[in-house]
Amino acid sequence: MKLTLKIWRQKDAASKGKMVDYPISGVEGDMSFLEMLDVLNEQLINKGEEPVEFDHDCREGICGTCSLQINGEPHGPDRLVTTCQLHMRKFNDGDTIVIEPFRATAFPVLKDLIVDRSALDRIQQSGGYISVNTSGNTVDANAIPINKHDADEAMDAATCIGCGACVAACKNASAMLFTSAKVSQFALLPQGQIEATERVQNMVRQMDLEGFGNCTNTGACEVECPKGISLENIARMNREYYSASLKG
């Protein structure tokens, strides 16, 4: 397969970037998108050029490290997959593929396609935890009965890998799907109730401080999320927030 790649190149955070065209051949349908970029980088290194930098780690869709806005969609045109799980068979010979970093003011570009997503970590740190005594007399989590439906929904919310595709997809660069998943995974469980009021208030405050946009319920995040996190989580976060605000 022969392709033309249009890739965002940016020397460092302070530099101005631009799109650069790279023709590439010998791409197999069974390659993952990242393997295709590996091939490109080998070619660039052999020519003595600077390789294209991009984030990746597990390459099996569970770590949330890979990103990329591919042809205008985070993680590309396939659904419920991360970029590392996207196969080149989703593209056709002769295609032009536009590859950009996830764009958000809260996600500054560090180099080429790598953005700093630590804003999501700071939201998590502001309240996405439960305080448990782990000094030796820890109560087994399974000792508290939880009904199946709640456990399932909490688990669904907890599958968020924090990749930031929701922010990248949203026309407002809103992080509400991410934040709501992190709020929901505790809001649904008894262990999460003790800190429930502070949690949602602190996490929403941090989300606002980071400069993410506001949700306008377009639903783009839900469609593009590689883990299928539902908009129901945003509604739940809103309920949690309003009831926390009323409690003061």
Place this chain on the structure above:
Amino acid sequence: MIKSSLARKVVMALSGLFLVFFLGQHFVINITSVIAPDTFNSWSHFMGYNPLVQYLLQPILIAGVVVHFVMGFILELQNSKARGVRYVKYKGDANASWVSRNMLISGGVVLAFIALHFYDFWLPEIAYKYIESNPEDATRYHAETVHKFEPIWRMVLYIIAFVLLALHLLHGFASSFQTMGVNNKYTPTIKLVTKIYAIAIPLGFVFIAIYHHLNPITH
């Protein structure tokens, strides 16, 4: 000043729902101008001279429009700042509907329409009552309304505005429930009611505009 994103959103949702409710009430009164002109006259007269409507409900309504617009503008400004560098290629239609992505356009047109609507009906009414200090006349409203729709340009402008209003409602009505935290087994029903309301009410207003244009009062 409301600072939290979620608090601002709920202000947007509640003011929007209030305007949705008002729109329904406005339609019920207006449709009488087609089916029962006398009723239209008496209801209009009541709305125009009842102190509760004039000095309490009318200011609340104007405040509702202003709040919805100002908050929408503040949120839009924030949203635009949240993506300082735009994508070279952004495939918005791959994951979200046009109406949900363009509330600013549909809302802007509706706002411009409200300005025209004020110029057409509200300002002359204020002038009639408070500047020219004319006597009360409970029979004038129907003829005045029908006269307004004589020029074709006004009918066309009203129709364009109602189409954009329908698009605005198609997203906004159901969306306000999601913002207020309602996303459950009733959501499909809310979405269905939204579709029916968002199409039927503006269509009704379009019908009224066309009807009055085609049936002028001859002297």
